[in-house]
Amino acid sequence: MGDPQLTVEDLYVRFPTSRGTVEAVNGVNFTLEKGQMLGIVGESGSGKSVTAKTLMNLLPRTAEVDGNITFEGDDVRAVAKERRKHFWGVKMTMVFQDPMTSLNPVKRCGEQITETLRYHLGDDKATARKKAIDLLEQVGVPEPAKRVDQYPHELSGGLRQRVVIAMALACEPSLLIADEPTTAVDVTVQKRLLDLLDGLRRDRGMSMILITHDLGVARGRCDDVAVMYGGRLVERAPTETLFADSRHPYTEALLRTIPRIDQPSHTRLEPIAGRPPELIDPAEECAFAPRCRYAQPDCLGTIPPVGGVRGQHEFACFHPANTERGRQALDANLAAGQTVTGLQIQANAGVN
């Protein structure tokens, strides 16, 4: 396979605030192969969007970033000043959650696509317009020749997001980062947008990072899925492995807490106890330990390093679920009726 297209090593992102330093990303490592679709799943505050914005150099000036990001041989954090203008938005582009706020409301859709083409590729007006119409057609916008002269408010949410995707594809990027691209749209539209992104990725041999809070979306579309919690990447595996044989207790809990369409109605859900982790001056312990049914004394002393099989199934846990060590930890906690952090647990919510 050769070198991965994208390598992120020991990425830390901190935001100093008046209440203390927010440790948004805490030592994230991952790689992305060419043509791969990686899903990053996590809840609000898990650091998934901050990671994406770091890749795209979109963080505010106050952010303190540390770590290495290599993309196609370039050190992303040290791109020379004169190359910067044509680095992001050309090889690496991004699609955001809300199509209404990522489009300029007072410019026609076509202008927003041609702007990219003329600035980055130096196309003349007529060529750029022709390309824009082509792009709109490729992303499945009906009547592209008419839509190109319309304003964003004249389009539905699904069509707007298609225009945003067309903008992102204009310079034929080799990596597309999509941050919750379908969160603001209905399920039928979501299905069509994801089909579109998947098709474009295959046709163009493009790599994609799909950031989502929806495990179903990640499961249906990604080659690999990475789960983030409290600014750390806690588990990463090929999609089927992650869902069938999860190791990190957070992944396991997340899969159990979601209502499933194949369960009968009124199936009692298993909530995850406690609340999301504090990101300001977090303790030197596993961030999930206070909510974890497997928690043992060693989880509180140190942050579990990422272990498992590198490049295949990686996870950061001392007592992983679905392993002998995890079962022992859980049995001990069930016998005591509580975990080392004082979380009350009961046997009826046990592991199958």
Next chain:
Amino acid sequence: MAGTGHAPLRDDRDVLLTVRDLEVEFPVGRNEVVHAVSGISFDVAEGETLGIVGESGCGKSTVAKSIIRLNDIKSGSIDYQGNDLAHMEGEALRQIRPDLQMIFQDPISSLNPRRKIRDVISEGIAVWGNTKGSWSQERVEELMVAVGIDPKFGERRPHQFSGGQCQRIGIARALALDPKVLICDEPVSALDVSVQAQVLNILEDMKARYGLTLLFISHDLSVVKNVSDRIIVMYLGKVCEIGNADELYEHPRHPYTRALLASIPEPAPTVDVSESDIEGELPSPIHPPAGCRFNTRCQHATDICFTDEPVMQQVGDSDHYLACHHPVEVSVSVGER
């Protein structure tokens, strides 16, 4: 599509709320109106959870708001214990409102940021004074404990709580006046998945504890299935299909219901996923299509669908009703895919 007809209405005595031919329109200038809800009928039995699903713009929130009269009703009736809510005014309406309470989508903006949560929860009791139980510290604490908020945090203000906690405070506030009906408009859409389950479980617990009847609106089909006894599928201001939750998801007959179920990232095992390729865009609710409103996007549409509006009909003799000229036959399960 079309939810004209009263077929799904039940005549049992334990029906608590009956909506008949509800029509709601909103003027948008130039003598045009948005046909938000166009003549729908359904009922809710006492102690039942009725789920309403559909995409944005299908009128599901308008139905909810109409029931507690938060928007004007063009025509139709809403029968609640012998009273027609649609035509009540003034003091009579005020007297009945404590029975019907609502929780909203955004938990944080639905709480007054400048008030202590103890006051937020108890405001209804303070307003209603003696008629609905007098204000007492114990009552507020009981409600807070019921929704899992430690009463010692009563002096705090909404910004000191997380989204999930704010939604639980919203539930406590809605329960303060001992309502009969609780209307939940997308109550978990703004919450992270790990707290979504807490709120859904609390709603189930509160329903059992206080004998509530729930109207649960959501665009998330899995969530709706989890909480509901009976489900209504809406499209562009009309009802497509009504049925028992498990039955509806196992044997969806309306092409739109099937398309919706096939669009979920992990589609329901009973539905052929190729059906989710519904073409085109949602038609304008200002000029909805004649005949069946789904005809512009339906793979099964024939001439009759463009001229005649389908009427709600019972499927066999089960609690399953749909409005379609060409319902999908599901006698042979397509589940083995």
